[in-house]
Amino acid sequence: MRHVDEYRDARAIEVVRARVEARLSRNRTLMEVCGGQTHSILKFGLDQLFPERLQLVHGPGCPVCVTPLEEIDRALAIAETEGTIFCSFGDMLRVPGSTHDLLIAKARGADVRIVYSPVDAVAIAREEPDREVVFFAVGFETTAPANAMAIRTAAREGLDNFSMLVAHVLVPPALEALLGDDDCRIEGLLAPGHVCVVTGMHDYHSVARRHSIPIVVTGFEPLDLMLGIDRCVEMIESGEVGVVNAYERAARADGNPAARELLAxxxxxxxxxxxxxxxxxxxxxxxxxxFRRFDARTRFAVSCIEAQEPAECMAGLVLQGRLKPTECPQFGRRCTPQNPMGATMVSSEGACAAYFQYGRPADVGASA
Amino acid sequence: MTASTDMRASNGVARLRGGGIACPLPIDDRAVVQMAHGGGGTKTAEIIEGMLLPALTEAAVAATPGQDCRVQAGELSDGAIVQVGDERLAFSTDSFVVSPRFFPGGDIGSLAIHGTVNDLAMCGAVPLTLSLALVLEEGLEMAELQRIVDSIAAASAAVGVPVTTGDTKVVDRGKGDGVYINTTGIGRITAPVDLSPSNCRPGDAILVSGPIGDHGVAIMAARGGLHLDTDVVSDSASVVDLAMAVLTAAPNTRVLRDPTRGGVATVLCELADASSVAFDVDEHHVPVRPGVRAACELLGLDPLYVACEGRFLAIVPPEEADAALAAMQSRADGAAAAVIGEVAQGPAHVVLRTAIGSRRRLTRLSGEQLPRIC
Structure with missing residues (x-):
């Protein structure tokens, strides 16, 4: 398949891998920020090819995983309101709230629908004018433009029965928080390629400067990842600070101006x-x-719903790259995708789920 | 395909499980039936192994058949084997709730014939006859019902297996999704084969009869919500003749299985568990059509977990692998058959050699396959 196979070429990957190995003067720790990158590393077993001196820790870039408990509780409260049609991407349905998840709400009679685009939710609102239609907007800057477009469309068409529960998160402030921590041992970042396709790289320059770190905008195929690692290691070894684009076929320095305008x-x-x-x-x-009239939080008066996460939850450490999923004592034992203890085990982009689904024989007990 | 469950069955309340570290929220989701319980993965196994087998195995022991009748329950296979005198019969049933009812490459009617004759073939049986039960929803267009019945008749004639008994029920509008179909079949096992899932041995070859994932992708595309423009058509077809050709060429075939819900990966995991052996699969050798691969890349799905309705896996001893493959490839419906891996010494797990040469585990489908966010 074109645009895929050439980035999964074992020989091309080996050439870059050997280059990375030759560059490494000592142990180096990089973080891949995006859950899609984590997923790809585990799915293709790229980590098995890493030189001994290279360690990748997994970042907080899984939008499903970082959506807070109270937001799930708000989603459940809205979905269970009589007459509501609650639309969401499929990933969110299994994320546990305080007492249950959206799949269970659906099984008990709530009208919860999986959609593949927020525009589909707008179409439902158009077809069902007598019912409240709510879309659960999660994700990073990548999914935000389509959601902004949906709100603008609803505004233009005067669809007063449409609203959105917005839980969008932004990458650069999270990187600031991670890198600002005194215990941070990350020496270089692989920035999320698809986020940069939308936002461009402007915000990453200040992060790189403030924390004296190289940031390499990186894609998602195995060769993309190895090339990003190569560039990042080269910068670390030469003491270079700044932002470099190793995903040039998709990401541009100024991103997508039309999308940025829409978001603003x-x-x-x-x-x-x-x-x-x-x-x-x-x-x-x-x-x-x-556009506040489209805010489901005020329309359904769910702002008051608060929830406290248990302080000792290990998923937080995984999301900050401080704990490998397999280092958690419950991984693959009490905590599985079937019975997830944390959101990182639920989402397809969650690090724990990726380790479980694409695990090595040694990681996941003995049973198939 | 859609899971056949009454989603309104509601009792009990989900609660938090205590003890251990307090990560956010293990949830007791056993209180109500969910769609994933019909997905063919681990949640389906919960119902079968956790509820049906304990209840029904006991009942089966209590009701022993007559002296000339011996029943080998098909709890982990596609059907039961009933021995009556010298005759070995296979007995299997399947229900069909697919949505949409008409899709590229087939429809619910032909699928209902293919599904059950294929299950019989996986028992090593030549199908003899089928029953047909229709659950119709009030308001279904008569013309549509006629189309479905015509398709059932055509498929039944094409595979040469007559429908000889049946039942029709109608439910109130809103209580069903147009048409549900159940077919049950009986077949005769003529060859002295023993196709138990526990038969796999180290060294055996793993064969697949054709490209995988066509049916699942065709259905997802036909559902409309994805706006997925693809020319993939369902592989829905009878595999009876192809399976018989394999059993003739490779009479010591260990087991045959059709990878329907849960796909190839889930079936291999079940077989690895049942035989306590490891399965090594080479991703490069798994036949996947470009259209299926592209759709799966787009949706974040793995073709190894996508349903087929006209393919099967054959685990064959090494000395018969070439003959089995040749028997498949010499036929039009097996031309793309391939050896995708081999069985190794335990522990029971399935390992995939990836496209870039690394190795990772394949586990059973957990929950439903949900397209990812981005």
């Missing part, structure tokens, strides 16, 4: 709680005042 129009930046990490200032989007 429909959303405004707000403080946001991250599951397992806590509140990070200016790290999320909320609906801008001009």
């Amino acid at each position: 129009d429909v959303f405004s930046v707000c403080d946001r709680k991250w599951r397992g990490i806590g509140e990070i200032p200016a790290s999320g989007y909320e609906i801008a005042p001009a």
Whole structure:
């Protein structure tokens, strides 16, 4: 398949791998930020090819995993409101709230629908004018433009029965929080390629400068990842600080200006709680005042719903790259995708789920 | 395919499980039936192994058949084997709730014939006859029902297995999804084969009869919500003749299984568990059509977990592997058959050699396959 096979070529990957190995003067620790990258590393077993001196820790870039407990509780409260049609991406349905998840709400009679685009939810609102239709907007800057577009469409068409529960999170503030921690041992970052396709790289320059670190915008195929690692290691070894684009076929320095304009129009930046990490200032989007009538949080009066996460949850450590999933005592034992103890075991982009699904024989007990 | 469950069955309340570290929220989701319970993965196994087998195995022991009748329950296979005198019969049933009812490459009617004759073939049986039960929803267009019945008749004639008994029920509008179909079949096992899932031995070859994932992708594309423009058509077809050709060429075939819900990966995990052996699969050798691969890349799905309705896996001893493969490839319906790996010494697990040469585990499908967010 074109645009895929050439980035999964074992020989090309080996050439780059050997280059990385030759560059490494001592042990180096990198973080791949995006859950899609984590997933790809585990799915293709790229980690098995890493030189001994290279360690990748997995970042907080799984939007499903970092959506806070109270947001799931709010989603459940809205979904269980009589007459509501609650639309969501499939990934969110299995994430546990305080007492249950959206799949169980659906099984008990709530009208919860999996959609593949927020525009589909707008179409449902158009077809069902007598019912409230709510879309659960989660994700990083990558999914935000389509959600902004949905709100703008609803505004243009005057669809008063449409609203959105927005839990958007932003990558750069999370990186600031991680790198600002005194215990941080990350020497270089592989930035999320698809986020940069939307936002461009502007915000990453200040992060790199402030923390004296190289940041390499990286793609998702095995060769993309190895090339990103190569560039990052080269910069670390030569003491180079700054932002470099190793995903040139998709990401540009200024991102997608039309998408950025749309985001600036429909959303405004707000403080946001991250599951397992806590509140990070200016790290999320909320609906801008001009479009506030589409905010499900006020329409359904669920702002008051609060939930406290157990402080000792290990998923937070995994999301910060401080704990490998397999280092958790419950991994593959009490905690499995079937009976997840944390969101990182639920989402397809969660690090724990990736380790479980694509695990090595030694990681996951003996039974198939 | 859609899971056949009454989603309104509701009792009990989910609660938190205590003890151990307090990560967010293990949830007791056993209180109500969910779609994933019909997905063919670990949740389906919960119902079968946790509820059906304990209840029904006891009942089966209490009701012993007559002296000339011996029943080998098909709890982990596609059907039961009933010995009556010298005759070995296979007995299997399947229900069909697919949505949409018409899709590229087939429809619920032909699928209902293929599904059950294929299950019989996986027992090593030549199908003799089928029953047909229709559950119709009030308001279904008569013309649509006629199309479905015509398709049932055509498929039954094509595979040469007559429908000889049946039942029709109608439920109130809103209580069913147009048409549900159940077919049950009886077949005769003529060759002296023993196709138990526990038969696999180290050294055996793993064969697949054709490209995988066509049916699942065709259904997902036909559902409309994805706006997925693809030319993939369902592989829904009878595999009876192809399976018989394999059993003739490789009479010591260990086991045959059709990878329907849960796909190839889930079936291999079940067989590895049942035989306490390891399965080594080479991703490069698994036949997947470009359209299926592209759709799966787009949706974040793995073709190894996507359902087929006209393919089967054959685990064959090494000395018969070439003959089995040749028997498949010499036929039009097995032309793309391939050896995708081999059985190794335990522990019981399935390991995939990836496209870039690394190794990772394949586990059973957990929950439903849900397209990812981004």
